[in-house]
Amino acid sequence: MNAAHDCHIHMSGVTRNIMFPYQLGAIGHSLNNPPVRQLHTFFPDQIELCLRLSGDTRNGLPVQTVAGKTYENIPYPHVLVKPPGAEYSFANFGRREVFYLIYPSGLAGIFRKTGIFDPPLCWEFSMNPELELMLKRISDYFDTSLSPGNADRIDILCFQLICELLLMKKSAGLPPDKEHELMLRIDSWIRLHAFENIEFETLARKFGLSRSSFFRYWKRYSKSTPAKYRMDLRLNEACRRLAGSRERIADIAQGVHLGEPAYMGMLFRQRYGMTPLEYRKKHSTLGNG
Template sequence: MSPESRLTTLDGSLSATIWRFRNRPSYELRRPADHHTHVIAVPISGQHHHTYFGNGSLKWSRAHPIFHLNIVVAGEQPRGLFTSDQPFSYLHVYVRHSMVERVAANSGLLDVARTVTLIDPMCSHDPVVEFVCRQIVREMSCSDRLSQKMLDALGQQLIARLLRRHSSLSVSGVLSPKASAGYRDWRLRRTIAHLEAHLADDLRPADLANAVGLSTARLTAIFREGTGEPPYRWLMDRRFTRACELLATSSLSITEIAHQCGFASSQHLATVMRRRHGITPSDYRNQALTPTVPNS
């Protein structure tokens, strides 16, 4: 099986391919471990079920929505089982580990951590990764003389996001000094579960503290220790992420999505979307629903 299209940076440290699956109801893909390269895998069209094994061990098995990512970490031997009754497509971004280390070193992070590894988020959604990957797909469609330079710039942005959210640096305390200990705190886990269940509600700090049996001051302290940010900021990030998921995968109106995710109005959601991504919710939805895979 060969990729439908490919784009590589001038120095060869990063490349992207698009794979189209359309002839069979099931596929099994496996390859030897590559100790020098990470693969960021993101479905960009269709629906399918994905079962993933790393080094022979089952890691996860679930429906894999578009633009939910997983990472085949350098050194891991991957095996994927895919089933679907419709065509689906994937974007694979191949990143040399030396490039990841270079970005971390240039940021001064390796002065503290000395080493860095990526961590597979196992089919989760990251709106920043989605936005970057959509731009990569568009550059692959254009494929003009600037595309290689654009891929290099987008790759830098992608790696920065992976270092912040999906790496040993993001859980070790280098980027958030007390994050690792906090996530082991059952009170923080219970607070996050409560927030997830009440994204649409108008939660005041005192109400949240009462719901989990803590004082407001203690809750804020535990949350900062565990996540590096206060509860309200974490909640707003989670509401925005959920809104992006619904825009990309549901037929709900933008107003309905805004209300379900705790935004005061569609205008409020639009303001946040413009500030974070520079586009409107309608544009974001159109990008999500418009096929971006080049035609055969």
């Protein structure tokens, strides 16, 4: 994420226009936090979520302890959650770029329902284009956070960011057998809903995965891409209906979510070397009566 300068914005006194429950107390971005050899502290009145985007590792990776659990050798980028009242210590931090969100401790109850305080409190994540865009959209509002509605937008975007990171946390390190079991469930769902408008990002969220994790798992599960797999299901069903019924070709195209008959015709010529009508004549299982 690119930013012009370091910043720390106090949000607790900024007027909101909507009653979004996850309202920030502060937010900030530091491009070059100074190195620290050792620190021990705790924050009784706040919840802090740190995204450590990059860092100097020439002297090794940092050692961090939060809520009694020590985390070592966690590469950048990674997330660290500091629950309210939890002791926190770290050692061997080189210079680093940090994006952080701070919430009042009074929100601990509703945050707990999201699973944000469930272990681990520190985890690695992949900086994909979706996360980069989220961080950019948030930072774009920094200079105008007092403008009407912008504090609300920052609150909402930050919560979306947290949800995406929690999905990555949930899907990280999934055991192979559990991963395969999950992909079988997703496969079954795609087969059941193949003739509907499937957004794969929405599908990933439905099964508790980030978009990047979904496509990574699917690549290990199938030689076909999700889009091609879905298209194969639709074309196979179109073939079945063409051969086994007298439905109008336009109705079949709409029924299997292939759009207009002309588009279905183009797909059939590419896949089977013939039009849908020619396919019906060649493969029909119906008699002439």
